[in-house]
Amino acid sequence: MDAAPADNVLSRTGRRLNQRLQVLxxxxxxxxxxxxxxxxxxLLCYIARVWYLRGFYIVSYGLGxxxxxxxxxxxxxxxxxxLEGPELPTKADAEFRPFVRRLPEFKFWYSSFKSVLIGIAMTxxxxxxxxVFWPILLLxxxxxxxxxxxxxxxxxVKHRYLPFSFGKKRYGKGPAVKDSK
Structure with a gap:
């Protein structure tokens, strides 16, 4: 039994759109x-829209x-x-393990971007x-x-880790330091 031709066209179109989105x-x-x-x-477009409409405070609260x-x-x-012991080495000869996030940066950005777009669509x-009385929600x-x-x-502070890094340190790229002898 073959599926309906319209179903095949819809599924193929959906797959093509998903592939294009993934390439982007x-x-x-x-x-x-x-x-x-x-x-x-x-986010600024969403804020401007909510400000202009003077509403959708529940949506804004959920988004926040x-x-x-x-x-x-x-x-x-x-x-x-x-729960699983210290991540950072406690001795000089211990293996260094870098900070690994629970949610990677790309997934954080993508989920935030989708949520803002959904929020805009909900408005x-x-x-x-x-x-609602929005000052209570804001507070x-x-x-x-x-x-x-x-x-x-x-x-x-307790486990001595910093979740942000600003890239690899580069040596020799700065201005030359003159010797003051």
């Missing part, structure tokens, strides 16, 4: 600044909570030192414009943010 994502992978700039631009969760995954180590339907989000970051920073 693969090509965007090394362009970190451009990707994050696009996310900031999309989701992206806070993504940020936590981004700055959290993949293996918790409290086109009045179903999601639930009337609650800030409380969640500060409590969560305080706990995360304590974890970083």
């Amino acid at each position: 994502l693969d090509r965007s992978s090394p362009h970190i600044t451009a990707r994050w700039s696009c996310l900031v631009f999309a 909570i989701y992206n806070l969760n993504l940020l936590l995954g981004f700055i959290t180590p993949q293996f918790d030192p409290e 086109f339907s009045s179903v999601f414009d639930v009337p 609650y989000w800030f409380v969640l943010f500060f409590v969560t970051m305080k706990r995360q920073i304590r974890h970083m």
